[in-house]
Amino acid sequence: MIQCEKVTKEYHKGDNVIRPLDGLDLEIPSGHFLALMGPSGSGKTTLLNLIAGIDSPSSGTLRVDGLDLSGLSRGKLAAWRSQTIGYIFQLYNLVPVLTAYENVELPLLLHSMSRKERHRRVAGALDLVDLADRHSHYPRQLSGGQEQRVAIARAIVADPKVVVADEPTGDLDRDSASAIMALLQQLNRVLKKTLIMVTHDPKTADYADQTLHLDKGKLMDGRAASSGSALDDEVTP
Amino acid sequence: MIAPKFIPLVLRQLLRHRVRSMLTLGGVITAMFLFVTIQAMQAGVSAATQQNADDTTLVVYRKDRFCPFTSQLPEYYQSKIQGIDGVRAVIPMKIVVNNCRTSLDVVTFRGVPLDAFLAVRQEELHLVDGSFELWRHRSDAALLGETLAARRGLKVGDRFDAAGVTAYVAGILRSEEVQDKNVAYVHLDFLQQATDKNLGIVTQFNVLVDAASDLDRVARAIDDEFAVAEHPTTTRSEKAFVAYAAADMVELVAFTRYLGWGCIAAVLTLVGNAIVLSVQDRVKDHAILQTLGYSPWLIGRLVLCEGIVVGLLGGGMGTLLAAGVIEWGQFSLSTDGLSIPIEATPLLLLTGMGISLALGVLAGVVPAWQATRCEIARCFRAV
Numbered sequence A: 001m002i003q004c005e006k007v008t009k010e011y012h013k014g015d016n017v018i019r020p021l022d023g024l025d026l027e028i029p030s031g032h033f034l035a036l037m038g039p040s041g042s043g044k045t046t047l048l049n050l051i052a053g054i055d056s057p058s059s060g061t062l063r064v065d066g067l068d069l070s071g072l073s074r075g076k077l078a079a080w081r082s083q084t085i086g087y088i089f090q091l092y093n094l095v096p097v098l099t100a101y102e103n104v105e106l107p108l109l110l111h112s113m114s115r116k117e118r119h120r121r122v123a124g125a126l127d128l129v130d131l132a133d134r135h136s137h138y139p140r141q142l143s144g145g146q147e148q149r150v151a152i153a154r155a156i157v158a159d160p161k162v163v164v165a166d167e168p169t170g171d172l173d174r175d176s177a178s179a180i181m182a183l184l185q186q187l188n189r190v191l192k193k194t195l196i197m198v199t200h201d202p203k204t205a206d207y208a209d210q211t212l213h214l215d216k217g218k219l220m221d222g223r224a225a226s227s228g229s230a231l232d233d234e235v236t237p
Numbered sequence B: 001m002i003a004p005k006f007i008p009l010v011l012r013q014l015l016r017h018r019v020r021s022m023l024t025l026g027g028v029i030t031a032m033f034l035f036v037t038i039q040a041m042q043a044g045v046s047a048a049t050q051q052n053a054d055d056t057t058l059v060v061y062r063k064d065r066f067c068p069f070t071s072q073l074p075e076y077y078q079s080k081i082q083g084i085d086g087v088r089a090v091i092p093m094k095i096v097v098n099n100c101r102t103s104l105d106v107v108t109f110r111g112v113p114l115d116a117f118l119a120v121r122q123e124e125l126h127l128v129d130g131s132f133e134l135w136r137h138r139s140d141a142a143l144l145g146e147t148l149a150a151r152r153g154l155k156v157g158d159r160f161d162a163a164g165v166t167a168y169v170a171g172i173l174r175s176e177e178v179q180d181k182n183v184a185y186v187h188l189d190f191l192q193q194a195t196d197k198n199l200g201i202v203t204q205f206n207v208l209v210d211a212a213s214d215l216d217r218v219a220r221a222i223d224d225e226f227a228v229a230e231h232p233t234t235t236r237s238e239k240a241f242v243a244y245a246a247a248d249m250v251e252l253v254a255f256t257r258y259l260g261w262g263c264i265a266a267v268l269t270l271v272g273n274a275i276v277l278s279v280q281d282r283v284k285d286h287a288i289l290q291t292l293g294y295s296p297w298l299i300g301r302l303v304l305c306e307g308i309v310v311g312l313l314g315g316g317m318g319t320l321l322a323a324g325v326i327e328w329g330q331f332s333l334s335t336d337g338l339s340i341p342i343e344a345t346p347l348l349l350l351t352g353m354g355i356s357l358a359l360g361v362l363a364g365v366v367p368a369w370q371a372t373r374c375e376i377a378r379c380f381r382a383v
């Protein structure tokens, strides 16, 4: 369960105050698939960053499973992220000097496990995203869709409870995009990950259980999505 | 520092800019090569000129003379010196050098009376080849210091020429004494005959004293003895004598210390610059790692390790290279028949490695600290 109470984020630029989030209240139950929409600059990425613990609110409280993130030091927060959060970026953000395998292995290096166990998990994650034959490829040798699948494997390999995705299909063609969405839906349905996804595309948002609209740092009236059932046939493998 | 599983990550980052890393490494190798060579010279000078508490050798030289050509003392002084209280043994010595200037390839002949010499020195001299018998029985026989033999590639049975003297190699000797390493010991009368035919004249006396604490007193007694003679003397401990006679060279070598420090500064800035550049290139990578749960502290340590790897690798290669060249060349600085060997001792190698490590750490500190300061959200937006 993710709880935001009166969460505000402010940036000061000289005398100007930019407030991407302004007293936002939000509750996301565990296992939920939430889509966030809104115009550019409305604070979507900022909200994801707060939930993922890579940025902290200026005021208000943010709890994940009861834990108040604002009370944690940078080091503790990092450890918490490695246990709890998988982050998927619009531009994949793979480390260019590492192979697909090594990129996926990165989060596991933080956990105490044998090399063999790491191998089992990395291979499993790459298998899940259908890239079992691309272990030794570097990011530059992969297509955008493949890179994003590596990024998804990396996000879930350490088995986090929450996965956040910032416009995960924003840079992909239709076919790659629907493959990615099918994967994300599988993460939510089968692996029971809480999934929070930012998107510009209403069709993509339809995969989610619920879509919320952000505007000027506040949530507009939400509307319950039709549980994505209309699209099930299209994407279930 | 970091768990071994992170090491491939560190190496990958270093290989990211191959050319840049290679250039850095080349610079570090060169600088550490110079540094270690300079250190070896410094160490050689210290060993040759710094007196130990248990040194018991005095050198009696003609007063106010600096060169073996001009220091001439009558051989009969031997018995007078022998009579002084506290003197254990006296070895008259004629010194002939093929080159009186400072040079890297000097052959120094020391002509000594066999019996007096062997009585005093035989025990501490270890022959790696040849025999004392052979040396005793051939009038032109020479015992070569190990360094000299190695430098000239001489073996027992060889003949060699230097300073107009042709000698026969009867043995190769190993000795702890610095001045033994680079000389050829020959019979005194042979050397006198072969050079200036100045029989009855020697260059110096080496005097063994019973107790190290007696060194100064005996030295004064000797000089007092000959103060008003035709050939007055100056007596010093052997190390002090080297420091005095080779003062120009010692000063020059002391100056190279600053060059050594320059090398250290070069390594520091080279490695520091390389790591700073590469960290600035990788702001985004570090933000990604932090997102995945890498703590700023861990990222800082990863960066620090890059400095250590470059420092140790480059420094290690430079150090070994220097050691190899020194070992292969068997160099020694010689002036006026005194020699200051340049040696790559294990301690020196260890020092070279230690300094490389320290420099790597030092060079990595600033970029590592910078890397820990990155706030993730801001770093993503910065690129």
Ligand SMILES: Nc1ncnc2c1ncn2[C@@H]1O[C@H](COP(=O)(O)OP(=O)(O)O)[C@@H](O)[C@H]1O
Binding pocket: A011, A013, A018, A019, A020, A038, A039, A040, A041, A042, A043, A044, A045, A046, A047, B377, B378, B381
């Ligand atoms: N580090 C920052 N400094 C200043 N302004 C920022 C910073 N991060 C975000 N902003 C501003 O906050 C607003 C919301 O940004 P963001 O959350 O990225 O919007 P979205 O993802 O919805 O497009 C934007 O106006 C952006 O310029």
Ligand SMILES: [Mg+2]
Binding pocket: A044, A045, A046, A166
């Ligand atoms: Mg955004």
